[in-house]
Amino acid sequence: xxxxxxxxxxxxxxxxxxxxxxxxxxxxxxxxxxxxxxxxxxxxxxxxxxxxxxxxxxxxxxxxxxxxxxxxxxxxxxxxxxxxxxxxxxxxxxxxxxxxxxxxxxxxxxxxxxxxxxxxxxxxxxxxxxxxxxxxxxxxxxxxxxxxxxxxxxxxxxxxxxxxxxxxxxxxxxxxxxxxxxxxxxxxxxxxxxxxxxxxxxxxxxxxxxxxxxxxxxxxxxxxxxxxxxxxxxxxxxxxxxxxxxxxxxxxxxxxxxxxxxxxxxxxxxxxxxxxxxxxxxxxxxxxxxxxxxxxxxxxxxxxxxxxxxxxxxxxxxxxxxxxxxxxxxxxxxxxxxxxxxxxxxxxxxxxxxxxxxxxxxxxxxxxxxxxxxxxxxxxxxxxxxxxxxxxxxxxxxxxxxxxxxxxxxxxxxxxxxxxxxxxxxxxxxxxxxxxxxxxxxxxxxxxxxxxxxxxxxxxxxxxxxxxxxxxxxxxxxxxxxxxxxxxxxxxxxxxxxxxxxxxxxxxxxxx
Amino acid sequence: xxxxxxxxxxxxxxxxxxxxxxxxxxxxxxxxxxxxxxxxxxxxxxxxxxxxxxxxxxxxxxxxxxxxxxxxxxxxxxxxxxxxxxxxxxxxxxxxxxxxxxxxxxxxxxxxxxxxxxxxxxxxxxxxxxxxxxxxxxxxxxxxxxxxxxxxxxxxxxxxxxxxxxxxxxxxxxxxxxxxxxxxxxxxxxxxxxxxxxxxxxxxxxxxxxxxxxxxxxxxxxxxxxxxxxxxxxxxxxxxxxxxxxxxxxxxxxxxxxxxxxxxxxxxxxxxxxxxxxxxxxxxxxxxxxxxxxxxxxxxxxxxxxxxxxxxxxxxxxxxxxxxxxxxxxxxxxxxxxxxxxxxxxxxxxxxxxxxxxxxxxxxxxxxxxxxxxxxxxxxxxxxxxxxxxxxxxxxxxxxxxxxxxxxxxxxxxxxxxxxxxxxxxxxxxxxxxxxxxxxxxxxxxxxxxxxxxxxxxxxxxxxxxxxxxxxxxxxxxxxxxxxx
Numbered sequence: 001x002x003x004x005x006x007x008x009x010x011x012x013x014x015x016x017x018x019x020x021x022x023x024x025x026x027x028x029x030x031x032x033x034x035x036x037x038x039x040x041x042x043x044x045x046x047x048x049x050x051x052x053x054x055x056x057x058x059x060x061x062x063x064x065x066x067x068x069x070x071x072x073x074x075x076x077x078x079x080x081x082x083x084x085x086x087x088x089x090x091x092x093x094x095x096x097x098x099x100x101x102x103x104x105x106x107x108x109x110x111x112x113x114x115x116x117x118x119x120x121x122x123x124x125x126x127x128x129x130x131x132x133x134x135x136x137x138x139x140x141x142x143x144x145x146x147x148x149x150x151x152x153x154x155x156x157x158x159x160x161x162x163x164x165x166x167x168x169x170x171x172x173x174x175x176x177x178x179x180x181x182x183x184x185x186x187x188x189x190x191x192x193x194x195x196x197x198x199x200x201x202x203x204x205x206x207x208x209x210x211x212x213x214x215x216x217x218x219x220x221x222x223x224x225x226x227x228x229x230x231x232x233x234x235x236x237x238x239x240x241x242x243x244x245x246x247x248x249x250x251x252x253x254x255x256x257x258x259x260x261x262x263x264x265x266x267x268x269x270x271x272x273x274x275x276x277x278x279x280x281x282x283x284x285x286x287x288x289x290x291x292x293x294x295x296x297x298x299x300x301x302x303x304x305x306x307x308x309x310x311x312x313x314x315x316x317x318x319x320x321x322x323x324x325x326x327x328x329x330x331x332x333x334x335x336x337x338x339x340x341x342x343x344x345x346x347x348x349x350x351x352x353x354x355x356x357x358x359x360x361x362x363x364x365x366x367x368x369x370x371x372x373x374x375x376x377x378x379x380x381x382x383x384x385x386x387x388x389x390x391x392x393x394x395x396x397x398x399x400x401x402x403x404x405x406x407x408x409x410x411x412x413x414x415x416x417x418x419x420x421x422x423x424x425x426x427x428x429x430x431x432x433x434x435x436x437x438x439x440x441x442x443x444x445x446x447x448x449x450x451x452x453x454x455x456x457x458x459x460x461x462x463x464x465x466x467x468x469x470x471x472x473x474x475x476x477x478x479x480x481x482x483x484x485x486x487x488x489x490x491x492x493x494x495x496x497x498x499x500x501x502x503x504x505x506x507x508x509x510x511x512x
Numbered sequence: 513x514x515x516x517x518x519x520x521x522x523x524x525x526x527x528x529x530x531x532x533x534x535x536x537x538x539x540x541x542x543x544x545x546x547x548x549x550x551x552x553x554x555x556x557x558x559x560x561x562x563x564x565x566x567x568x569x570x571x572x573x574x575x576x577x578x579x580x581x582x583x584x585x586x587x588x589x590x591x592x593x594x595x596x597x598x599x600x601x602x603x604x605x606x607x608x609x610x611x612x613x614x615x616x617x618x619x620x621x622x623x624x625x626x627x628x629x630x631x632x633x634x635x636x637x638x639x640x641x642x643x644x645x646x647x648x649x650x651x652x653x654x655x656x657x658x659x660x661x662x663x664x665x666x667x668x669x670x671x672x673x674x675x676x677x678x679x680x681x682x683x684x685x686x687x688x689x690x691x692x693x694x695x696x697x698x699x700x701x702x703x704x705x706x707x708x709x710x711x712x713x714x715x716x717x718x719x720x721x722x723x724x725x726x727x728x729x730x731x732x733x734x735x736x737x738x739x740x741x742x743x744x745x746x747x748x749x750x751x752x753x754x755x756x757x758x759x760x761x762x763x764x765x766x767x768x769x770x771x772x773x774x775x776x777x778x779x780x781x782x783x784x785x786x787x788x789x790x791x792x793x794x795x796x797x798x799x800x801x802x803x804x805x806x807x808x809x810x811x812x813x814x815x816x817x818x819x820x821x822x823x824x825x826x827x828x829x830x831x832x833x834x835x836x837x838x839x840x841x842x843x844x845x846x847x848x849x850x851x852x853x854x855x856x857x858x859x860x861x862x863x864x865x866x867x868x869x870x871x872x873x874x875x876x877x878x879x880x881x882x883x884x885x886x887x888x889x890x891x892x893x894x895x896x897x898x899x900x901x902x903x904x905x906x907x908x909x910x911x912x913x914x915x916x917x918x919x920x921x922x923x924x925x926x927x928x929x930x931x932x933x934x935x936x937x938x939x940x941x942x943x944x945x946x947x948x949x950x951x952x953x954x955x956x957x958x959x960x961x962x963x964x965x966x967x968x969x970x971x972x973x974x975x976x977x978x979x980x981x982x983x984x985x986x987x988x989x990x991x992x993x994x995x996x997x
Contacts, residue, residue, distance in 0.1 A: 073613060077833040079606065079840075080593045080615060080712040082747050112829050114876070116853055123832020176837070305876035307885060310719035310826055313748050 056083030077121030102137025132157035344375035370408030533583030582625025605860030615712020632667030662692030687938025694962020705945030709744030730979035767801030777911030828872030
């Protein structure tokens with residue numbers, strides 16, 4: 001609270017200190033120096049844990065059931081019912097904590113967060129407050145300039161999700177669907193260490209990658225399985241104290257996170273520069289209008305009256321449990337990227353792209369296993385043609401379209417020079433369209449590269465015979481015509497002449 | 513005259529075919545009907561289903577089947593959820609609530625063969641010490657119907673005292689089993705916190721609530737507790753420990769039993785006549801070979817203030833679910849959501865419940881949490897430590913259950929603090945989670961006096977043993993108020 005007052009005071013002092021005669025010039029001076037502001041962002045990410053049943057009841061968590069079909073008496077908050085903790089949710093939260101090098105609390109406590117809302121059946125949400133299960137971790141993100149930035153994770157705690165209020169198609173009334181009530185969430189709270197919307201997105205993507213690697217969250221943002229609240233403030237560059245922050249609620253796509261933060265930063269700077277002050281409040285992002293708007297101010301905020309939930313015992317974890325969970329950790333994205341660089345000779349950037357999802361990394365490695373001599377070729381094709389084709393059709397890697405073995409079949413034919421890289425793109429397109437193997441397409445379309453020296457020589461001889469004028473010009477010093485002859489021979493062979501061999505033979509033959 | 517028999521005796525009579533379960537159940541139902549206008553002990557009377565169950569029980573008994581309680585009648589305090597039956601918690605808020613499930617306690621007793629006669633009246637949401645906060649009107653004390661029966665399990669205690677049922681379930685958050693048992697002259701037993709499942713018990717203060725039983729004898733309490741107790745996977749705070757055979761241990765000799773007399777219990781607030789009855793009871797124990805020793809629990813005087821922070825805090829949160837949205841009372845024609853909340857809760861809850869919700873909300877609020885809730889929890893730890901120290905010197909603690917005998921209806925309703933002080937001797941056991949009971953030990957001015965026995969965690973067997981041996985030597989527990997004899 002005093003932080004906010006201090007911030008307001010500091011700004012006031014600055015304005016008052018101006019010479020009144022020069023004050024007209026001040027705004028212009030600021031406009032002329034747009035770089036004087038620094039953005040400060042902290043994210044609270046909610047990841048829905050992929051448990052089969054809810055965190056405190058036996059109801060299923062599957063998405064898309066008819067309203068209230070997956071809500072039992074515990075989820076409905078009936079009189080007399082009690083919560084029982086789902087151990088699997090704890091295991092998943094611990095797994096996440098270990099993956100970010102965090103401290104796993106041997107003693108953590110569930111607390112009640114009290115507030116009234118129709119989609120909150122008990123009138124309180126069971127969450128963790130003073131003693132979360134995970135604390136003090138960190139996540140590395142790669143910035144545009146290639147440098148690595150470490151973002152601190154203050155805590156990650158377990159809690160239950162609320163239900164949903166439904167208004168559409170229900171004139172005059174509101175409906176309540178409690179299927180989601182009690183779904184386990186891990187809330188991952190970052191330090192306010194991100195300095196741009198881009199960094200925030202990079203961080204959120206990294207967390208997204210991580211939870212999917214760990215198989216603790218399906219990462220489905222449309223269904224709300226992975227969403228975040230962004231705390232955004234601005235301060236003068238060099239200032240020590242944070243500005244007053246606004247919290248933007250419920251952002252469920254990377255694009256929205258970036259747009260909402262950028263809008264909010266501009267709004268706050270405009271506000272301050274025009275003499276106003278930022279209010280501490282909760283805001284909502286409207287993706288249609290591309291703006292954030294006030295939802296409730298700090299004064300209207302709830303006093304949640306947290307206290308330890310007497311219905312649940314503290315969660316006591318021993319070293320053995322933690323070590324057992326640790327032994328189930330998969331190779332993590334950062335570790336995998338380092339290995340890809342050293343094992344396959346990939347650039348840090350390529351290794352980063354290929355390890356961005358476990359499915360992509362697994363796909364790449366499956367391709368490389370089939371063409372072990374060509375890891376770079378495989379990387380180029382996976383990140384290039386394959387990624388583009390998937391993107392165009394709106395598909396995910398691992399969707400079943402073009403299995404790794406099939407792409408490997410194509411790369412083998414490039415590697416053994418059956419086809420050129422250019423022809424390979426044509427073959428790829430046909431494979432994508434028909435699902436046939438590379439070999440079948442090469443055979444059917446007669447795309448096999450000509451590597452027979454005598455055949456290429458024969459074609460060269462014919463081209464030379466047909467173009468005596470150009471040949472003479474070349475021989476009299478017009479070196480540029482070399483390309484003309486390459487083109488003519490390629491045309492004559494239907495593009496199938498091995499380019500390297502062709503070059504060599506032309507160099508030998510053209511000079512006469 | 514079967515109604516004067518204890519549950520243990522009735523069990524034998526049923527097995528010896530002296531009477532059928534239908535006869536037994538009908539005779540108690542008739543007594544309930546006859547005395548309902550005077551005592552108002554019940555909220556719901558389940559004549560037809562009880563008789564149907566009794567018929568089935570008779571078939572089982574004839575076939576040599578059935579459990580330890582088959583064919584025996586019982587009454588449930590109306591905060592235990594009973595499937596398909598109104599479960600009101602003594603409140604307008606739930607006067608239309610038919611539970612879709614059985615509380616674990618109800619299910620266990622049902623599967624042991626017990627037959628539910630009725631649901632007992634109680635203070636609203638178990639908040640009260642006189643049964644005057646019930647939406648369904650006060651219960652009257654069978655010893656003098658101008659007086660309160662105690663609370664919150666007033667219906668259960670009055671029903672057993674008037675022999676409308678041989679046994680009734682009850683709950684004890686700050687004395688709600690022991691205090692009405694004392695005021696009605698019956699045996700009230702509260703086990704260790706966690707010994708009996710709270711699943712299906714509509715919560716007042718989760719860290720203090722504990723289910724137990726009111727009977728005429730300690731042996732009957734042992735019989736019921738043996739069936740009621742045990743770990744429940746639906747209640748994380750229930751304890752996973754085997755349940756001893758409480759009945760088998762009832763007659764163990766008391767020679768060498770070390771009884772602690774709590775100095776703080778024999779204070780200036782204790783009525784002189786009550787104290788005499790307690791001292792007389794202690795003399796009985798000495799004759800039985802027990803030794804007495806005065807012990808002190810220096811932090812015990814803080815128990816009432818600590819309790820009236822912790823219990824309302826938990827209640828303010830526990831009762832948030834009664835919002836008019838899914839079940840219970842719902843205000844008519846709400847203008848908007850806030851109106852729905854305000855009027856549903858405003859109309860549904862009575863004054864004492866509202867007082868505690870407001871107190872609890874206050875003590876949990878930002879800025880007050882440390883000063884009240886946290887401090888109360890620390891006091892609670894100190895009191896628990898005091899008890900632990902005492903139990904390193906003695907086996908059980910004994911003293912009065914209440915400062916005075918039953919008081920007139922209306923005498924204390926205007927001053928909540930005076931009312932709260934009724935629980936001054938009982939609250940400590942709840943704060944420390946200890947088993948405790950009250951047994952009749954004489955009369956003062958024609959009204960019963962209760963002797964309280966408190967033991968260390970999971971010493972249920974020892975308490976029941978100490979109470980049973982006392983009841984072999986005395987007949988206070990067999991006394992029935994004249995109007996109901």
